Amino acid sequence: MGVDRSRRASWDADGFIVARNLIPVAGAAEILTACEHAKESWSRCEAHYGRSVADDTIASMRHVNHPAYYPDNPDGYRSVANVVGDHRIVDLVANVLGERPAYFCTTYWFNPRAGGRQGGWHRDSQFQAGSDEEERAALALPGRVAVHLQLALVPSEDVEVVPGSHLRWDTPEEHAIRKAVISRAWESDQMPSAVRVRLGAGDALVLDPRTIHRGRYLVESPRRTLMVSYSRETSPIVHDYFTHQPWLLAADATEGLAEATRAMLGQFISKYRCFLTSNERFTPT
Numbered sequence: 001m002g003v004d005r006s007r008r009a010s011w012d013a014d015g016f017i018v019a020r021n022l023i024p025v026a027g028a029a030e031i032l033t034a035c036e037h038a039k040e041s042w043s044r045c046e047a048h049y050g051r052s053v054a055d056d057t058i059a060s061m062r063h064v065n066h067p068a069y070y071p072d073n074p075d076g077y078r079s080v081a082n083v084v085g086d087h088r089i090v091d092l093v094a095n096v097l098g099e100r101p102a103y104f105c106t107t108y109w110f111n112p113r114a115g116g117r118q119g120g121w122h123r124d125s126q127f128q129a130g131s132d133e134e135e136r137a138a139l140a141l142p143g144r145v146a147v148h149l150q151l152a153l154v155p156s157e158d159v160e161v162v163p164g165s166h167l168r169w170d171t172p173e174e175h176a177i178r179k180a181v182i183s184r185a186w187e188s189d190q191m192p193s194a195v196r197v198r199l200g201a202g203d204a205l206v207l208d209p210r211t212i213h214r215g216r217y218l219v220e221s222p223r224r225t226l227m228v229s230y231s232r233e234t235s236p237i238v239h240d241y242f243t244h245q246p247w248l249l250a251a252d253a254t255e256g257l258a259e260a261t262r263a264m265l266g267q268f269i270s271k272y273r274c275f276l277t278s279n280e281r282f283t284p285t
């Protein structure tokens, strides 16, 4: 794996990078067709719940690489599932992490049919921590590093980031915005120093979720983005709706997938095996 030092330096300083034309437009179009097929199937029945969780305002589905969403479409399944181990993606993530990444989840982002909104500013850590003290402590743990790789399947400008915010705690102004979830003031357009990321089809955004960031969910503005989330192999096990992927234990789950994807999923299974057999129910998020 060759390290692109300028990319790594941008990542270290800003907490995100953009890789233009990571996947050719035709390749992005093929993945898009397959994801749309999966979304149709998911909107009828979410596989973990066994019933629909979709409504007109929803803007994402998790586990778009679940084989249940591809009945009679094995080619579509392969083209989405193989993104997880695609060397262009894995090498890019390895470049910023400084080590081979460990897969943990896929998400498909799309514009909602109703209830458009600007999206809430957050650090992902705020959804796991009970207090600011806990969140500050979690942010300081190197093992907690995760990476979201967003592959745009159509052009979109729906993610904003505060560059460098992963390296420090909030200013009072940032804090007041991102913690104002109930009043919805976290959807403010006044976040200081925010930059909007513009992506063409096939471009990738790699984002450190410790940054202050948000997605935007506009009805009239098409968005179709496949996100693959990775952490470090040594990151702590977190068993939740994101990582609960028991279907991967089925003998034929990874049959026919690319060797690199099988290796990536195999590593995930080894780490999570004893949790994947639990009957715990998680709320889709």
Ligand SMILES: O=C(O)CCC(=O)C(=O)O
Binding pocket: 109, 124, 148, 158, 159, 209, 213, 214, 215, 216
């Ligand atoms: O891309 C989006 O819409 C939001 C992504 C995000 O905030 C996240 O996954 O933490």
